[in-house]
Amino acid sequence: MATLNTLGFIGVGVMGEPICRHLATKSGARVLAHDRDDAPLRRLAQHKVIAASLREIAEQADIIFMSLPSGEIVQNVIRGDGDGANGLLALCRAGQLIVDLSTSPVELSRRLAADLAGAGILFADTPVMRTRAAAEAGTLAVPVGADDAVFARIEPLLRTFAADVIHVGGIGAGQVVKILNNMVLYETVLALAEARAIGTRAGVDPDRLFAAMSVGSADSFALRNHGMKAIAPQNFPEKAFPVVYAKKDLQYAVGLADQVGVDATGAKNLIACFDKAIAAGHGDKYAPAISLVFEGK
Structure with a gap:
């Protein structure tokens, strides 16, 4: 696996915490994580994961993973609230890649991907399948919606926490x-x-x-x-x-x-x-x- 400088991770809840831990211990990258709950961030600190704000993640990460409870929250994180200045769409720069591990409506994923593409930001929908026990063991299954180049770039990272990674089509196919x-x-x-x-x-x-x-x-x-x-x-x-x-x-x-x-x-x-x-x-x-x-x- 090619060495990356920094990965970002937003949402370290039931599934996100073990996934983030696998990335931190196996990817060779520095990992910044953000969550409203401090408890999983404290546990992840034992694995050299650094607690950070959304802005810090947007400024420093090459690839940003999200593991969030709903499409509505995914949309809020990407588009922000109010004038949108606090969302990833405004904070990230061209060439960055956002990988969404959450489960979201198909059309929402496609709309968000189009919005991000307008700013030169890449996107992949990679919702995880199987149980919390599989997340802990690093044996999740991940259907990936992305173009061929993005899939090739993220597949080694997905395999740090997934036993099965399947490229199922373009944006939205993973959610389907x-x-x-x-x-x-x-x-x-x-x-x-x-x-x-x-x-x-x-x-x-x-x-x-x-x-x-x-x-x-x-x-x-x-x-x-x-x-x-x-x-x-x-x-x-x-x-x-x-x-x-x-x-x-x-x-x-x-x-x-x-x-x-x-x-x-x-x-x-x-x-x-x-x-x-x-x-x-x-x-x-x-x-x-x-x-x-x-x-x-």
Whole structure:
């Protein structure tokens, strides 16, 4: 990997903190990081990550990574508020590259990329897939939306925290893949939540139910991870990917479906289930907590 002088990292939350740590320990670059929460910045300081302002990152970094909770926040960071003077669009210089690890609406990513291109700033959408445990292990999967030259430039950096890096097309393609990945995943999680509720009421132990399904045609990543580790034991911790984040991703999927003329009935049904979980007070719990809706909790 070619040595870079400085990388920037904006947003060191649930996924961003371990990703930033891998970049700092494996890339050979100096890493500046920014977040509203000081706690992860203090932990990252042990790995030589330097806390910095957005302006300092824009002034010093060659490549800037973002790992933010929503497209709205991504837009605010890039465009700034008020007169926009505090956004990356105004602060960065021509030739810099912004790599968005967040999940955002496809059209928003394309609009932001166009705005940045007008200022000579490059952009790639690289939303991450898999779990927090995969982020900690450096085994995430990353679909990349970028031109060939940008992909070649960032692929070695992405591989510091990802086991699978796939160039899926131009700007926005990474978001399409991530959004649809989460749509399929959580529609499967919904089916598993229903299966647990039905199975237990019919007298079958949930651990045995899912173990048996894992050697049948219902086997899946969702079954072995979300099903066996969360839904069967009813273990839905906070500080993991929560119901409210999963709902946001599904809303992006339904919005994309509407744009291309597809009536995504399964995704719409899932959003209704997320709404029930949130209304019952489970919005901050790990997203498979939609299971609680079927358990009457």
